[in-house]
Amino acid sequence: TNHTETLTDKQSSTSDHKPHRNTHCNIHRDEKLVHFCKTCKQLLCFVCSGHSFHRCHEIADVDLSDEHSKSSGRLHNLLSSYKYISMLNQREKNVHKRISRVRKQHEEVSRSIKEKIESVIIVIRNKEKELLDETDK
Numbered sequence: 001t002n003h004t005e006t007l008t009d010k011q012s013s014t015s016d017h018k019p020h021r022n023t024h025c026n027i028h029r030d031e032k033l034v035h036f037c038k039t040c041k042q043l044l045c046f047v048c049s050g051h052s053f054h055r056c057h058e059i060a061d062v063d064l065s066d067e068h069s070k071s072s073g074r075l076h077n078l079l080s081s082y083k084y085i086s087m088l089n090q091r092e093k094n095v096h097k098r099i100s101r102v103r104k105q106h107e108e109v110s111r112s113i114k115e116k117i118e119s120v121i122i123v124i125r126n127k128e129k130e131l132l133d134e135t136d137k
Contacts, residue, residue, distance in 0.1 A: 036060045
């Protein structure tokens with residue numbers, strides 16, 4: 001088996017085996033992640049980087065404190081963006097609700113105006129008929 005499978009097998013077989021921190025190895029919990037296998041695209045601790053599977057791979061040192069700082073900044077920016085987008089989505093929903101209420105009110109007012117106009121027209125026609133009837137007498 002290769003080292004990647006071993007890492008996965010070890011991680012999934014131990015239910016309480018979780019990363020110590022995001023800067024520590026999942027397998028060797030007391031070991032910091034100090035290398036990066038460019039071949040596997042995987043962060044490694046000192047012990048993992050010495051494993052026979054990685055010996056012929058290109059290994060590079062990493063400075064996780066700098067990466068952690070950058071990642072934290074990016075994560076903060078993403079979280080802020082997410083909150084802002086959520087707030088905008090909520091405002092958009094509120095605007096759509098208001099638009100719907102205004103349209104409904106517009107329809108009700110239009111209907112009411114038409115009803116009033118119809119009733120006034122009926123009154124005028126009745127008065128017209130009354131006046132014409134009087135002149136015919």
